[in-house]
Amino acid sequence: xxxxxxxxxxxxxxxxxxxxxxxxxxxxxxxxxxxxxxxxxxxxxxxxxxxxxxxxxxxxxxxxxxxxxxxxxxxxxxxxxxxxxxxxxxxxxxxxxxxxxxxxxxxxxxxxxxxxxxxxxxxxxxxxxxxxxxxxxxxxxxxxxxxxxxxxxxxxxxxxxxxxxxxxxxxxxxxxxxxxxxxxxxxxxxxxxxxxxxxxxxxxxxxxxxxxxxxxxxxxxxxxxxxxxxxxxxxxxxxxxxxxxxxxxxxxxxxxxxxxxxxxxxxxxxxxxxxxxxxxxxxxxxxxxxxxxxxxxxxxxxxxxxxxxxxxxxxxxxxxxxxxxxxxxxxxxxxxxxxxxxxxxxxxxxxxxxxxxxxxxxxxxxxxxxxxxxxxxxxxxxxxxxxxxxxxxxxxxxxxxxxxxxxxxxxxxxxxxxxxxxxxxxxxxxxxxxxxxxxxxxxxxxxxxxxxxxxxx
Numbered sequence: 001x002x003x004x005x006x007x008x009x010x011x012x013x014x015x016x017x018x019x020x021x022x023x024x025x026x027x028x029x030x031x032x033x034x035x036x037x038x039x040x041x042x043x044x045x046x047x048x049x050x051x052x053x054x055x056x057x058x059x060x061x062x063x064x065x066x067x068x069x070x071x072x073x074x075x076x077x078x079x080x081x082x083x084x085x086x087x088x089x090x091x092x093x094x095x096x097x098x099x100x101x102x103x104x105x106x107x108x109x110x111x112x113x114x115x116x117x118x119x120x121x122x123x124x125x126x127x128x129x130x131x132x133x134x135x136x137x138x139x140x141x142x143x144x145x146x147x148x149x150x151x152x153x154x155x156x157x158x159x160x161x162x163x164x165x166x167x168x169x170x171x172x173x174x175x176x177x178x179x180x181x182x183x184x185x186x187x188x189x190x191x192x193x194x195x196x197x198x199x200x201x202x203x204x205x206x207x208x209x210x211x212x213x214x215x216x217x218x219x220x221x222x223x224x225x226x227x228x229x230x231x232x233x234x235x236x237x238x239x240x241x242x243x244x245x246x247x248x249x250x251x252x253x254x255x256x257x258x259x260x261x262x263x264x265x266x267x268x269x270x271x272x273x274x275x276x277x278x279x280x281x282x283x284x285x286x287x288x289x290x291x292x293x294x295x296x297x298x299x300x301x302x303x304x305x306x307x308x309x310x311x312x313x314x315x316x317x318x319x320x321x322x323x324x325x326x327x328x329x330x331x332x333x334x335x336x337x338x339x340x341x342x343x344x345x346x347x348x349x350x351x352x353x354x355x356x357x358x359x360x361x362x363x364x365x366x367x368x369x370x371x372x373x374x375x376x377x378x379x380x381x382x383x384x385x386x387x388x389x390x391x392x393x394x395x396x397x398x399x400x401x402x403x404x405x406x407x408x409x410x411x412x413x414x415x416x417x418x419x420x421x422x423x424x425x426x427x428x429x430x431x432x433x434x435x436x437x438x439x440x441x442x443x444x445x446x447x448x449x450x451x452x453x454x455x456x457x
Contacts, residue, residue, distance in 0.1 A: 003050060006161070006281045007062060012049035013157035014058065016292050023437050024299070025052050034300060044300045045286050045293070061151040065142070065158075072141035073175070076134075080179045084186025092191065095198035100205045101238065101250065102217060108187060108258050112180060116265065119176065123169065134179060135172025164287070165280040173273035181266040188258050195251040202250040204238040214238070225256035292438060295429050331355035333452050334378040336369055336402060337414075338395050340386050344414060348445060352453040366398055373405035381406035382452040387413035387423055387443075391430045400434055410440040412448035 003011070019025055030051050034044045053059055091107040092099050122132070143155060162168035194200070204214045222232045233249040242250075286293050334356035337346055347357055355376050358369045373381070383399050385391070403409035411431050413424050428441050442448040 005284060008046045008050060009284045009286075010154070010157055010161055011053045011058060011062065012046055012286065013160050014151065014153040015049045015052055016290065016296075017153045017156055017160075020292055020438050023439075027052060031300070041297045041301055042286050045296060048300065056151075058151055058154070061154060064150065065154060068142045068145040069138075071145060072138055075141065076138060076175075076179055077182055080183040081186040084183040084188075085190045087183070088187040088190035088194065092194055092200060095194075095200050098201040098203040099254075101202050101254065102204065102214075104254060105221070105257060108184075108254075109262050112184065112262050112266075115176075115180070119173070123173075132168070132172050134176045135168065138172075138175055161284070165283055167277065167280050170273050170277035170280055174270060174277055177266045177270035177273060181263060181270055184258065184262040184266060188255060188263060191251075191255050191258070195255070199247070200251060201242055201247055202238060202254075221257055221261075222253075224260040225253055228256060228260070230256035294425055295432050295438075298429070331376040331378045332380070334373060334381045334406065335384070335452060336360060336381070337384040338398060339389075340384060340414065341388070344386065346384075348449060350449055350452060360398070370401060370405070373402055377405045377407065379407045380452055380454065381409045382412055382448060383409065384412040384414050384448075385427060386415065387427055388415050390423055391427050396430050396434050399431070403436075408440075409436070410442055410448065410451055411436060412442050412445075414445075 015025070027048055030048055034048055037044075037047070053062070087108065091104045143149065149155070162171065204211075206214075218232050225231055230252050232253045233246050238250075288294060288297065333350070333352050333354050335347065335350060335354055335358075336356065337344075337359045339361055340346055340359060346359055350357075355378050356369065356372045358365065358372070360366050360369055381402060383402060385395065385399075399409075399411065411427075413427050424443065428438065431441050432438055442451060
């Protein structure tokens with residue numbers, strides 16, 4: 001059974017996160033069919049992710065997530081329905097005393113109106129705080145149901161996807177307005193039942209407000225109910241005995257206000273959020289700002305050409321590749337900077353002894369560092385590159401040569417504040433093509449130095 005577009009992108013993002021941690025999954029048996037069946041990258045990437053997910057058993061985990069989501073939604077829906085019934089009972093009581101009309105309106109529509117204002121203000125700011133709160137509660141419920149964390153990449157991938165194209169606001173709005181619609185519908189049905197089975201009177205109770213205020217309030221609210229033929233009767237009857245026809249008219253007017261000012265807006269907003277959710281989901285695309293996806297595009301679409309190394313170099317170093325790491329390390333840590341700009345702070349403060357600390361610019365310095373590492377192979381070698389410049393094959397070849405003399409090697413992209421920018425992405429692509437796992441390509445100074453200092457642990 002084919003996956004829905006959102007589910008296909010969900011699995012693709014989960015596969016990306018798994019490969020970011022463990023390296024590329026074995027897809028050799030899929031490549032020929034993928035390249036033959038689809039011309040665009042998105043289709044190939046989604047088909048690859050679906051096939052890999054099938055082999056990993058992730059389709060079942062995804063189905064379990066959907067089952068958990070439905071169960072959590074049913075639990076919240078049951079809570080909303082019971083809350084609506086309780087609200088209606090609390091507002092009108094058992095009929096033993098008259099219903100204060102304005103108090104009943106505030107009780108039935110007050111929290112709904114306040115939450116709607118908060119939601120609208122959040123939407124104008126680009127968020128949607130009210131819906132987000134209910135959405136986060138729903139997600140917590142989903143994750144607490146047994147089996148939700150069977151594949152840890154799925155919740156992380158879901159968070160990434162919901163941050164795109166405004167999907168979170170539409171999903172959480174869909175959930176929020178749906179639950180409010182259920183609550184208000186339940187309250188309306190409860191009022192119908194109570195007004196059908198009990199006798200209620202209606203009054204206007206106040207200590208400091210005048211009857212003119214009552215008339216203005218009723219007139220302000222009566223516009224929409226009057227349009228559907230359920231306008232308010234005369235207010236004079238609210239301060240005395242009421243005939244049965246007036247009691248029925250006020251009961252119908254109260255329910256009409258609940259329907260047109262409460263239930264109808266929530267149903268309309270639910271339908272709008274549902275439409276925008278589907279629309280945003282259809283616009284989902286594989287994110288090519290992610291370096292991992294750039295590498296995947298080259299893997300799946302060789303017609304896009306080789307790794308984009310900006311500076312030409314002799315063909316002799318074009319195929320530089322990391323050799324198997326040495327295991328007979330005799331030293332702890334080594335730190336080498338390759339062609340770093342003079343204004344960069346070097347060397348950084350390192351919290352462990354270094355067998356080699358060098359800044360390499362000339363051919364002679366390259367040879368000297370290579371001899372030092374060969375004489376005393378370190379357990380960990382950290383090689384720093386200036387990520388503001390484009391990678392060249394000579395630097396990648398030197399990196400491969402130095403890595404051959406270390407037990408473990410990592411690359412540090414200095415000044416790569418934005419790892420999704422073009423040049424850091426080119427470095428990641430070139431280094432990964434040389435055989436370095438993506439997890440060993442570090443952008444942050446603290447992470448790079450902590451990795452290096454672990455050699456002394």
